[in-house]
Amino acid sequence: xxxxxxxKVYSGKRIDLDEAxxxxxxxxxxxxxxxxxxxxxxxHPESIVTYNxxxxxxxxxxxxxxxxxxxxxxxxxxxxxxxxxxxxxxAKIDEMVSVGGNEPKSCEILMQGGLNPKLRLEYYEExxxxxxxxxxxxxxxxxxxxxxxxxxxxxKLPLTETLRRLRDAGLDSIPGAGAEILVDEVRNVIGKGxxxxxxxxxVHRIAHELGVRTxxxxxxxxxxxxxxxxxxxxxxxxxxxxxxxFTAFIxxxxxxxxxxxxxxxxxxxxxxxxxFDHLRTVAVSRLFLDNFDHFQASWVTQGPKIAQVSLRxxxxxxxxxxxxxxxxxxxxxxxxxxxxxxxxxxxxxxxxFAPQRRDTRYQHVPEVVDYPLMEAALP
Numbered sequence: 001x002x003x004x005x006x007x008k009v010y011s012g013k014r015i016d017l018d019e020a021x022x023x024x025x026x027x028x029x030x031x032x033x034x035x036x037x038x039x040x041x042x043x044h045p046e047s048i049v050t051y052n053x054x055x056x057x058x059x060x061x062x063x064x065x066x067x068x069x070x071x072x073x074x075x076x077x078x079x080x081x082x083x084x085x086x087x088x089x090x091a092k093i094d095e096m097v098s099v100g101g102n103e104p105k106s107c108e109i110l111m112q113g114g115l116n117p118k119l120r121l122e123y124y125e126e127x128x129x130x131x132x133x134x135x136x137x138x139x140x141x142x143x144x145x146x147x148x149x150x151x152x153x154x155x156k157l158p159l160t161e162t163l164r165r166l167r168d169a170g171l172d173s174i175p176g177a178g179a180e181i182l183v184d185e186v187r188n189v190i191g192k193g194x195x196x197x198x199x200x201x202x203v204h205r206i207a208h209e210l211g212v213r214t215x216x217x218x219x220x221x222x223x224x225x226x227x228x229x230x231x232x233x234x235x236x237x238x239x240x241x242x243x244x245x246f247t248a249f250i251x252x253x254x255x256x257x258x259x260x261x262x263x264x265x266x267x268x269x270x271x272x273x274x275x276f277d278h279l280r281t282v283a284v285s286r287l288f289l290d291n292f293d294h295f296q297a298s299w300v301t302q303g304p305k306i307a308q309v310s311l312r313x314x315x316x317x318x319x320x321x322x323x324x325x326x327x328x329x330x331x332x333x334x335x336x337x338x339x340x341x342x343x344x345x346x347x348x349x350x351x352x353f354a355p356q357r358r359d360t361r362y363q364h365v366p367e368v369v370d371y372p373l374m375e376a377a378l379p
Contacts, residue, residue: 001022002022005019009038014290020230021227040286040315044316048354049315049318049351050294051317051318051321051356052365054360055095055322056110056322058072059083059111059127060081060119061074061081062116063113063115064076064117065115067191070259086130089111105137108141109142111142112144113147115147115150117154120151121162125169128166132169139172140172143166144176145195145204146177146194149199163207174212174214175214176217176250182231201235207245209243213246214246215249215250218250218251219251219252219253221273222268223268229281233285236249237290240289246292248294248295250296250319251282252278279309282295287314293362294317296315304339309351318347321340322339
């Protein structure tokens with residue numbers, strides 16, 4: 001049923017939207033996985049899976065947008081709203097560095113929050129510059145397109161100037177958060193006050209032009225259709241063709257607990273995406289996004305077992321050790337416990353690969369932890 005598509009893939013030809021739609025409908029998931037794994041092995045012939053040492057730091061939970069899929073935000077003025085003091089942020093970084101070592105830019109902080117109307121551009125410039133000077137071993141993978149658009153709005157500055165100042169202050173790269181589904185029809189339902197598709201893409205395009213690499217993401221399994229997912233992937237592939245600035249793609253499914261969308265039976269059918277849906281989405285993404293080098297597992301939302309299986313469905317990276325995560329955890333995800341650095345390496349070895357630590361730019365980093373079972377366990 002997909003022999004013609006497989007022939008195109010094997011010959012290095014690009015598949016189109018109609019062919020990707022057929023792959024989503026193909027009933028044999030194993031065949032789809034084999035094809036995606038072939039592409040992964042062609043691009044990464046070495047039998048390794050990378051990971052990085054990192055920590056999420058949510059510097060504020062105050063946000064006025066009130067996205068229906070988010071359980072983390074608190075409205076401005078809420079007694080539960082916060083902005084972390086700098087010293088508390090530094091203490092979190094100290095803890096991460098104690099695990100990750102002192103190689104320059106070898107540890108990652110993924111620092112994001114909400115659209116807090118009290119935080120102007122100068123706040124971020126000061127914070128990033130202090131972290132840059134105090135922690136040379138830390139790569140600042142921070143903010144989101146949505147936050148940057150709001151910072152520019154508050155500061156009455158163009159996006160290019162805002163991004164340039166953030167970069168000069170110490171921002172190293174930008175996560176792909178806030179993409180959800182890059183179709184305005186969907187965004188109007190799940191996040192009415194957020195940036196439009198074109199705005200999200202513009203932030204990443206400008207960042208790439210300024211030499212700031214970014215990642216791309218997709219959150220599926222809510223109100224979108226397969227056609228919406230494919231339109232999203234098409235936007236990403238087109239921008240990557242233009243700039244080459246995306247380092248990786250990460251996808252995960254909607255986590256409904258404690259969210260307005262999860263409680264709204266008129267909008268969401270109440271059925272979470274299955275593991276099969278995740279593996280199918282990962283595989284089709286690897287096949288369609290033929291200009292992306294790296295695809296990252298989402299063990300935080302899918303759990304370590306599905307993450308292991310996804311390594312045979314196009315995934316080549318296990319993501320971050322993530323010493324802390326608060327956003328999807330607020331929506332009921334419970335896979336954060338017991339994921340130490342040694343456990344992540346054990347999972348990779350158990351799946352038949354050699355673990356390789358990397359930095360945010362996917363450059364290999366010398367190991368800091370001895371893992372004596374690795375050699376014996378490898379095939």
